[in-house]
Amino acid sequence: xxxxxxxxxxxxxxxxxxxxxxxxxxxxxxxxxxxxxxxxxxxxxxxxxxxxxxxxxxxxxxxxxxxxxxxxxxxxxxxxxxxxxxxxxxxxxxxxxxxxxxxxxxxxxxxxxxx
Amino acid sequence: xxxxxxxxxxxxxxxxxxxxxxxxxxxxxxxxxxxxxxxxxxxxxxxxxxxxxxxxxxxxxxxxxxxxxxxxxxxxxxxxxxxxxxxxxxxxxxxxxxxxxxxxxxxxxxxx
Numbered sequence: 001x002x003x004x005x006x007x008x009x010x011x012x013x014x015x016x017x018x019x020x021x022x023x024x025x026x027x028x029x030x031x032x033x034x035x036x037x038x039x040x041x042x043x044x045x046x047x048x049x050x051x052x053x054x055x056x057x058x059x060x061x062x063x064x065x066x067x068x069x070x071x072x073x074x075x076x077x078x079x080x081x082x083x084x085x086x087x088x089x090x091x092x093x094x095x096x097x098x099x100x101x102x103x104x105x106x107x108x109x110x111x112x113x114x115x
Numbered sequence: 116x117x118x119x120x121x122x123x124x125x126x127x128x129x130x131x132x133x134x135x136x137x138x139x140x141x142x143x144x145x146x147x148x149x150x151x152x153x154x155x156x157x158x159x160x161x162x163x164x165x166x167x168x169x170x171x172x173x174x175x176x177x178x179x180x181x182x183x184x185x186x187x188x189x190x191x192x193x194x195x196x197x198x199x200x201x202x203x204x205x206x207x208x209x210x211x212x213x214x215x216x217x218x219x220x221x222x223x224x225x226x227x
Binding site: 042044045096100101109 | 146147149151153157158159160161164166202204207208209210211212213214215216217219220222
């Protein structure tokens, strides 16, 4: 069983479109995250949710809207896609986030290409 | 804010060579430190971690020691294999939120 899964794995779309990426974890974790990895492999956090509540929002354009229908799912919706949104997006989860030190489990990534 | 700096790659080695990847961090207090590995086309996997000063994390022949005095967490492996070819990320978390702050990644290529 895949611990953290994301769909789709690849997403190619045109500028201006709206798209969503879905993430699910079956680890029973309370916290989920979205990270963006750019073409130079640099990784940066975008959002995190703990028990469906937003706890981290790292100065991400408001075209990006995360949604957590329950603590096992964290979806990422992107409006009006731009060329600069092309990247690999990783979902992750951890047991908790009240303090640092918790291991995060990552999904396989979604490679988004905006043309 | 917190930051992590690691040596730029790529690092190219022959099989059975010794590997060191340097990592230093900037943070107040005592962060938790991690090494993650990303194999080609895959997501990140935790390689090892250390949560307090002088702790040594180890896994799969890799080791790293949390050095508070030098704010470092260098990764070492005594004898690399071709299967160790990957991108290695040093990272830290600190405080509420458990946010991972990553270094820039180091690509390692091991040749037979």
